Amino acid sequence: MNTTQLVVTLVGFGVIVWIVWYFWLWEGEAVSAGTSAGGVQVVDVTVKGGYQPASIVVESGRPLRLNFTRREASLCGEEVVLPDFGRRAHLPENHTVAVEILPGAPGEYEFTCGMNMYKGKLIVR
Numbered sequence: 001m002n003t004t005q006l007v008v009t010l011v012g013f014g015v016i017v018w019i020v021w022y023f024w025l026w027e028g029e030a031v032s033a034g035t036s037a038g039g040v041q042v043v044d045v046t047v048k049g050g051y052q053p054a055s056i057v058v059e060s061g062r063p064l065r066l067n068f069t070r071r072e073a074s075l076c077g078e079e080v081v082l083p084d085f086g087r088r089a090h091l092p093e094n095h096t097v098a099v100e101i102l103p104g105a106p107g108e109y110e111f112t113c114g115m116n117m118y119k120g121k122l123i124v125r
């Protein structure tokens, strides 16, 4: 193996490690839902290269409104899916789309983009 091949191999390996870390391992900081006047839990989620925040702590048994705003042209974030709640929503660029659900049993519930690349989770307590 010459130097060029070695460099290409190492760069390729580095990219793979980055992809795995970025899409599957990185969770960011967990954010707790705020509460609106009507007792509804509200969280604003920005969709840009992933979900921010990607980990959201919510209370069980109290309605939750997730305000998704997609801030990128990339089609990846065009759709958000909450499989455990049987919900999916289309997210037009730069528009806020509210998804309302009722968190049930405590646990962790994933939400993803339509291609299962962006990942976030609701931590129900």
Ligand SMILES: [Cu+2]
Residues within 6 Å of the ligand: 075, 076, 077, 113, 114, 115, 116, 117, 118
């Ligand atoms: Cu995607």
